[in-house]
Amino acid sequence: MTQATTEPVYKADSLIASDIDAYLEAHQHKTMLRFITCGSVDDGKSTLIGRLLYDSKQIFEDQLASLEADSKRIGTQGQDIDFALLVDGLAAEREQGITIDVAYRFFATEKRKFIVADTPGHEQYTRNMVTGASTADLAVILIDARKGVLTQTRRHSYLAHLIGIRHIVLAVNKMDLVGYDQATYDAIVADYAAFAADIGIAQFTAMPISGFRGDNITAPSPNTPWYGGPSLIAHLEQVEIDSEADAAAPFRMAVQWVNRPNLDFRGFAGLIASGAIAPGDAVRILPSGKTSTVARIVTLDGDLDRAVAGQSVTLTLTDEVDCSRGDVIAAAADPVATADQFEATIVWMDEAEMLPGRPYWMKIGTQTVSATIQQPKYQVNVNSMAQLAAKTLELNAIGVANLSVDRAIPFTPYAENRDLGGFILIDRMTNRTVGAGMIHFALRRADNIHWQAVDVSREAHAAQKGQSPKLLWFTGLSGSGKSTIANIVEKKLYALGKHSFLLDGDNVRHGLNRDLGFTDADRVENIRRVGEVAKLMTDAGLIVITAFISPFRAERDMVRAMLPAGEFVEIHVDTPLAEAEARDVKGLYAKARSGALKNFTGIDSPYEPPERAEIHIDTTRMSAEQAADIIVEHVVGVWSYDL
Amino acid sequence: MSLTHLQRLEAESIHIMREVVAEAEKPVMLYSVGKDSAVMLHLAKKAFHPAPPPFPLLHVDTTWKFQAMYALREKAAHEAGMELLVYQNPEAKARAINPFDHGPLHTDMWKTEGLKQALDLHGFDAAFGGARRDEEKSRAKERVFSFRSANHRWDPKQQRPELWRLYNARKSKGESMRVFPISNWTELDIWQYIMAERIEIVPLYFSAPRPTYEYEGGLFMADDIARLERVMGRRPEIVERWVRFRTLGCFPLTGAVESRATTLPEVIQEMLLTTTSERQGRVIDKDAGGAGMEKKKQEGYF
Numbered sequence: 001m002t003q004a005t006t007e008p009v010y011k012a013d014s015l016i017a018s019d020i021d022a023y024l025e026a027h028q029h030k031t032m033l034r035f036i037t038c039g040s041v042d043d044g045k046s047t048l049i050g051r052l053l054y055d056s057k058q059i060f061e062d063q064l065a066s067l068e069a070d071s072k073r074i075g076t077q078g079q080d081i082d083f084a085l086l087v088d089g090l091a092a093e094r095e096q097g098i099t100i101d102v103a104y105r106f107f108a109t110e111k112r113k114f115i116v117a118d119t120p121g122h123e124q125y126t127r128n129m130v131t132g133a134s135t136a137d138l139a140v141i142l143i144d145a146r147k148g149v150l151t152q153t154r155r156h157s158y159l160a161h162l163i164g165i166r167h168i169v170l171a172v173n174k175m176d177l178v179g180y181d182q183a184t185y186d187a188i189v190a191d192y193a194a195f196a197a198d199i200g201i202a203q204f205t206a207m208p209i210s211g212f213r214g215d216n217i218t219a220p221s222p223n224t225p226w227y228g229g230p231s232l233i234a235h236l237e238q239v240e241i242d243s244e245a246d247a248a249a250p251f252r253m254a255v256q257w258v259n260r261p262n263l264d265f266r267g268f269a270g271l272i273a274s275g276a277i278a279p280g281d282a283v284r285i286l287p288s289g290k291t292s293t294v295a296r297i298v299t300l301d302g303d304l305d306r307a308v309a310g311q312s313v314t315l316t317l318t319d320e321v322d323c324s325r326g327d328v329i330a331a332a333a334d335p336v337a338t339a340d341q342f343e344a345t346i347v348w349m350d351e352a353e354m355l356p357g358r359p360y361w362m363k364i365g366t367q368t369v370s371a372t373i374q375q376p377k378y379q380v381n382v383n384s385m386a387q388l389a390a391k392t393l394e395l396n397a398i399g400v401a402n403l404s405v406d407r408a409i410p411f412t413p414y415a416e417n418r419d420l421g422g423f424i425l426i427d428r429m430t431n432r433t434v435g436a437g438m439i440h441f442a443l444r445r446a447d448n449i450h451w452q453a454v455d456v457s458r459e460a461h462a463a464q465k466g467q468s469p470k471l472l473w474f475t476g477l478s479g480s481g482k483s484t485i486a487n488i489v490e491k492k493l494y495a496l497g498k499h500s501f502l503l504d505g506d507n508v509r510h511g512l513n514r515d516l517g518f519t520d521a522d523r524v525e526n527i528r529r530v531g532e533v534a535k536l537m538t539d540a541g542l543i544v545i546t547a548f549i550s551p552f553r554a555e556r557d558m559v560r561a562m563l564p565a566g567e568f569v570e571i572h573v574d575t576p577l578a579e580a581e582a583r584d585v586k587g588l589y590a591k592a593r594s595g596a597l598k599n600f601t602g603i604d605s606p607y608e609p610p611e612r613a614e615i616h617i618d619t620t621r622m623s624a625e626q627a628a629d630i631i632v633e634h635v636v637g638v639w640s641y642d643l
Numbered sequence: 644m645s646l647t648h649l650q651r652l653e654a655e656s657i658h659i660m661r662e663v664v665a666e667a668e669k670p671v672m673l674y675s676v677g678k679d680s681a682v683m684l685h686l687a688k689k690a691f692h693p694a695p696p697p698f699p700l701l702h703v704d705t706t707w708k709f710q711a712m713y714a715l716r717e718k719a720a721h722e723a724g725m726e727l728l729v730y731q732n733p734e735a736k737a738r739a740i741n742p743f744d745h746g747p748l749h750t751d752m753w754k755t756e757g758l759k760q761a762l763d764l765h766g767f768d769a770a771f772g773g774a775r776r777d778e779e780k781s782r783a784k785e786r787v788f789s790f791r792s793a794n795h796r797w798d799p800k801q802q803r804p805e806l807w808r809l810y811n812a813r814k815s816k817g818e819s820m821r822v823f824p825i826s827n828w829t830e831l832d833i834w835q836y837i838m839a840e841r842i843e844i845v846p847l848y849f850s851a852p853r854p855t856y857e858y859e860g861g862l863f864m865a866d867d868i869a870r871l872e873r874v875m876g877r878r879p880e881i882v883e884r885w886v887r888f889r890t891l892g893c894f895p896l897t898g899a900v901e902s903r904a905t906t907l908p909e910v911i912q913e914m915l916l917t918t919t920s921e922r923q924g925r926v927i928d929k930d931a932g933g934a935g936m937e938k939k940k941q942e943g944y945f
């Protein structure tokens with residue numbers, strides 16, 4: 001066995017010393033490739049990355065000295081250098097010996113600068129891999145030559161393909177440990193080819209390597225004379241970069257920011273997602289559909305004659321058209337579509353499961369809209385690619401679902417463009433990025449259901465009854481007294497000649513919502529339905545009273561948003577948990593404490609108290625009768641302004 | 644037409660800056676007067692042209708920077724048409740904290756505490772910083788939009804995933820974010836860009852005969868001899884040498900390297916042929932063993 005890398009590789013380019021100007025000139029015209037390495041610690045992933053940094057002289061002597069010392073102290077390669085130590089960054093990870101996040105590494109050759117996304121390979125880190133893959137042009141799938149194609153190989157390949165990576169490199173690693181045996185290599189490649197075809201990977205490039213010994217990394221290895229292909233670096237230097245392919249597509253740019261330094265200048269700033277643009281080109285602005293012509297491409301270095309995908313520019317138009325952040329400027333003859341309902345693949349990234357029906361913020365391009373996701377059509381088992389039924393998506397789950405947004409937005413299918421077809425989902429309470437998605441296509445269904453314009457309007461209904469419609473929304477723990485107080489309020493309103501209707505939680509669950517249980521997902525749907533029913537009733541001019549635990553702020557705010565401002569009156573019936581549990585009118589707390597009742601609010605399911613309730617009822621300080629008086633007075637008081 | 648790596652890096656940085664301006668309430672750009680800051684400021688001018696960058700520059704000062712840095716600071720801000728805010732931690736000032744008598748406390752009080760105080764004082768909710776992922780191991784995992792709790796702490800386990808070009812800039816009350824628009828640049832990229840764009844940098848990056856002294860095994864420049872003498876209690880032995888600096892900070896903490904590189908190509912040549920990493924001249928990374936910087940960041944150091 002020959003050591004593939006002796007001295008020559010770890011050496012600076014000779015041009016640096018002899019002719020720095022020529023060297024800089026060459027490096028000024030490099031392109032940039034981003035790629036991801038997929039594999040587990042055992043596959044030698046960190047070792048490979050460490051090797052790439054080492055061979056391209058991205059490691060300085062002081063780092064090398066500490067690497068050598070660390071290798072002997074905590075390394076896994078005996079007295080040899082443990083390249084993995086170069087790239088395992090955070091203290092916790094170094095201790096555990098695994099990478100738990102996404103780290104970005106950099107190295108360069110004469111032709112290209114490379115950004116490597118280094119992500120962990122285990123199934124519990126699917127979200128990290130998807131994150132790293134989202135910006136990659138190429139994926140290196142690592143296989144341990146001694147083990148062949150494993151479940152994780154399939155998972156990594158599926159994810160890389162799912163996220164739209166067009167270039168797949170199958171790096172059969174640790175060839176030194178199988179004696180550089182061609183038959184072993186050929187069998188693995190054949191095995192992988194069959195699987196790749198199954199999941200739709202049309203082509204891939206296989207190569208036998210050793211990250212540890214350096215075989216076929218920077219140059220063809222004498223240990224694999226039977227391999228006629230390029231070294232890994234040579235291949236990385238020549239594959240097509242995605243932005244080059246994007247440049248050939250029609251022009252699209254999401255507007256990030258409107259630049260308006262004075263009354264004479266109005267520029268639209270953004271990064272070109274695809275295509276090219278020049279002054280004089282006709283453009284269409286979405287979603288408005290207005291057309292105009294590009295006047296100038298403005299930069300600090302003077303106006304440009306042309307700009308292409310990947311550049312950040314500022315455009316001015318010849319007409320005073322409305323255009324703001326979130327809009328898309330597109331080629332007039334080939335604009336993007338707009339829609340408000342989509343089918344998409346969703347990757348869930350948060351500890352808290354996805355809740356169908358709950359509104360999330362959705363950021364797509366440069367716009368942020370409110371989106372609700374329906375129950376998934378199916379979830380994908382990332383190991384077997386089997387489609388499974390699912391009611392929700394948990395951390396690291398991948399599924400396909402329909403979703404709707406609160407207005408028509410410009411988009412492209414993800415397969416056409418990542419920038420205008422990929423989105424993230426943000427929790428409205430925690431602001432965490434909880435999911436990511438890729439649009440397949442728009443659903444046309446919405447086009448066929450138009451709102452029926454009615455002649456007798458909601459105002460007419462209300463006027464006939466001599467009242468303003470309201471939704472009195474009681475929320476609080478089980479046993480806090482919501483239903484009791486709500487009943488008294490309705491009696492008092494009835495006595496005052498007001499038209500009202502009480503929707504009680506238990507009663508609704510016997511009919512309209514009898515198919516729903518008490519999981520978080522079902523609770524969300526329960527409240528959504530009640531909200532919709534209550535909204536129809538307020539359209540009829542009624543004062544609607546609801547008494548539901550409704551434990552989540554997000555859903556209460558969702559119902560609030562369904563109604564005109566001022567109609568939603570949130571009433572927090574505030575009873576300490578101990579007090580409610582002591583009352584335990586229905587014996588439910590006892591059941592929950594014994595474990596016989598699951599997902600019980602306050603015990604093993606959270607209650608999020610309102611932050612801006614219109615009325616706060618402290619049941620430890622007043623009777624139900626007094627509470628009802630306060631509520632009726634509040635409602636009647638508000639009426640007196642209206643009437 | 645293929646974009647070069649510098650064009651793509653530039654486009655990405657500009658995109659990031661515009662996202663912050665579109666989504667943050669009160670952004671600020673931290674400006675340290677070093678070469679990375681110079682590149683960041685240049686990118687900001689490009690991002691918002693013909694408007695001036697719509698945020699101020701903030702220099703968290705230690706009073707121990709090189710005179711040449713103070714000079715360029717004023718000039719650069721003026722030329723960019725931006726407001727320059729300078730903050731010096733009053734407690735550090737009152738206690739006359741200095742690098743000789745107070746060791747690591749010097750950085751803690753002037754820089755870490757000073758930064759927190761300045762951000763709180765002005766109520767900035769987003770601060771651009773010039774950190775790069777290639778600088779140090781724990782930086783490699785830093786997000787572009789990095790969230791800090793109300794007391795400015797960084798929790799590496801609570802970072803938001805960043806996909807595509809989509810940055811989630813939403814935050815809860817009291818939280819703030821540090822944004823690193825040049826995350827994906829390497830030291831070589833920075834130098835190449837400075838050369839290509841003719842960006843003005845502090846002359847200390849180029850070699851010249853300068854008054855130097857040796858201290859605890861390192862070579863330093865006597866930028867203010869009288870002050871050094873006062874604080875050290877003696878006049879250090881001054882020797883004129885051809886030196887330059889690979890990074891710039893407080894002059895008693897920033898190691899000089901002997902060099903004859905007086906032009907950008909020569910500086911780059913030296914950097915490429917050199918055998919020690921950029922941060923080696925600084926003392927910060929080694930404070931707490933291998934995990935020094937990570938610990939500092941959790942405490943709020945930039």
